[in-house]
Amino acid sequence: MTKRIAGPEIERLIQLLARLPGLGPRSARRAALHLIKKKEALLEPLAAAAAEAAARVRVCSVCGNVDTTDPCAICADPRRDGSTIVVVEDVADLWALERAGALSCRYHVLGGTLSPLDGVGPDDLNIAGLVDRVVSAPAERPVSEVIIAVNATVEGQTTAHYLADRLAGTGVRISRLAHGVPVGGELDYLDEGTLAAAISRRSEFG
Amino acid sequence: MTKRIAGPEIERLIQLLARLPGLGPRSARRAALHLIKKKEALLEPLAAAAAEAAARVRVCSVCGNVDTTDPCAICADPRRDGSTIVVVEDVADLWALERAGALSCRYHVLGGTLSPLDGVGPDDLNIAGLVDRVVSAPAERPVSEVIIAVNATVEGQTTAHYLADRLAGTGVRISRLAHGVPVGGELDYLDEGTLAAAISRRSEFG
Numbered sequence: 001m002t003k004r005i006a007g008p009e010i011e012r013l014i015q016l017l018a019r020l021p022g023l024g025p026r027s028a029r030r031a032a033l034h035l036i037k038k039k040e041a042l043l044e045p046l047a048a049a050a051a052e053a054a055a056r057v058r059v060c061s062v063c064g065n066v067d068t069t070d071p072c073a074i075c076a077d078p079r080r081d082g083s084t085i086v087v088v089e090d091v092a093d094l095w096a097l098e099r100a101g102a103l104s105c106r107y108h109v110l111g112g113t114l115s116p117l118d119g120v121g122p123d124d125l126n127i128a129g130l131v132d133r134v135v136s137a138p139a140e141r142p143v144s145e146v147i148i149a150v151n152a153t154v155e156g157q158t159t160a161h162y163l164a165d166r167l168a169g170t171g172v173r174i175s176r177l178a179h180g181v182p183v184g185g186e187l188d189y190l191d192e193g194t195l196a197a198a199i200s201r202r203s204e205f206g
Numbered sequence: 207m208t209k210r211i212a213g214p215e216i217e218r219l220i221q222l223l224a225r226l227p228g229l230g231p232r233s234a235r236r237a238a239l240h241l242i243k244k245k246e247a248l249l250e251p252l253a254a255a256a257a258e259a260a261a262r263v264r265v266c267s268v269c270g271n272v273d274t275t276d277p278c279a280i281c282a283d284p285r286r287d288g289s290t291i292v293v294v295e296d297v298a299d300l301w302a303l304e305r306a307g308a309l310s311c312r313y314h315v316l317g318g319t320l321s322p323l324d325g326v327g328p329d330d331l332n333i334a335g336l337v338d339r340v341v342s343a344p345a346e347r348p349v350s351e352v353i354i355a356v357n358a359t360v361e362g363q364t365t366a367h368y369l370a371d372r373l374a375g376t377g378v379r380i381s382r383l384a385h386g387v388p389v390g391g392e393l394d395y396l397d398e399g400t401l402a403a404a405i406s407r408r409s410e411f412g
Contacts, residue, residue, distance in 0.1 A: 006272065006273050006274075006279075006301070007262070007263075007273045007274030007275065007279065008274070009255065009258045009259045009262050009263070009274050010259055010263065010272070010273070010274065012251075012255045012258075012259075013252075013255045013256060013259045016248065016251055016252045016255050017226075017252070019248060020223075020229075020237040020240060020241070021233070021236050021237055021240050022228065022229055022233040022236065022237060023226075023228055023229070023237075027227070027228040029298070029301060030227050030228065030298065030394070031226040031227055031228060031229075032259075033272070033297055033298050033301070034226060034227050035226070035256070035259075036259065036263050036272050037272075037297075039260055039263065042222065042225060043256055043259060043260045043263075044256075044257075044260045045218075045222055046219075046222045046223070046256050047253055047254075047256035047257035047260055048253075048257075049215065049218045049219045049222050050219060050241070050249055050250075050252050050253035050256060051250075051253035051254075051257070052215045052218075053215045053216055053218075053219045053238075053241075053242065053249060053253075054245055054249045054250045054253055056213070056215050057213075057215070057216065057242050057245065057249075066212065066216070066239070066242050066243075067212050067213045067216070068212070068213030068214070068215050068216065069213065073212075073213065091239055091243075092235070092236065092239050095212070095235060095239070
């Protein structure tokens, strides 16, 4: 990469930081130097936090979320509406929806999208688990709705259609996220598909 | 900041990552999730590397560089030209000059710039150590040149003039980086070619 500047322990830290999304080789060096300068306040706590997270993180056996408990805090929360399952591609999407705070539901993480070209088929995703959660739900706590909240990409929509087919006949309501103009978005920057969707699904004003 | 999404260990990791330069709250969450997904390949090695760096990093008592040895690898390297000392504001600048590869010299890290408004005076910087290195150098290995490689900012240039005054009368040659460094620019952000050119065209101070 570049010539060795500091001791091997520091170089190793830089190399690992450079593999984080959002940090390149140069910003990784800045980050490492920042950590080293704030050894007590930042580097040592980060080492401890990373070690603890590595030791305690696990994948939820119910929904595929990552947390330090299994089932995860969301699946274990009795106040959440278990009759609605929101299907997402990735844990990052689950976190994004939780930040939005629009839902008090359970989730299901697929772990990706169908992508025949990349060799990703239905068995490579956590789809059987989703169907099982719907059909095997206890009669006193049935699953009434599955919201398919995959990305609005070609692969995402292909996956959504496949999921809808798999869930057809179970009696569960199947819905998907609305397409439209992002809140705060400027029309001039939006693609034609989004604008067309926003127009065709317009609602009454006021 | 935002509502709690994952377990406290994961939240702690996110909070610490968000304090790195170049990562905000959102990119810190992405980074944390990336780390968690690559637990064996990235999270555990990062925890170990951070712990080892925290345990072994120290400030060089000669020049103020950070390394895992004291004196640092640069000060301890007998092949380097000890008759030339390059004065920098920060370790990041030292690393930037080393990446440029224009010099085989020793360094001196001031730890900042003179800034009366912020209450930073000569005694707050590693200036006495620099003067001492120049005047106390053994007769068989004298310091013949001090290259003042501070940032091309107002504070940096004020500091450069102060250093030149302090070193006047010691008989050492005092030089500074060639213009070519963009005014207002910081060394750590410059490309290697600009830095190398600025070194090779350094001029007499005053």
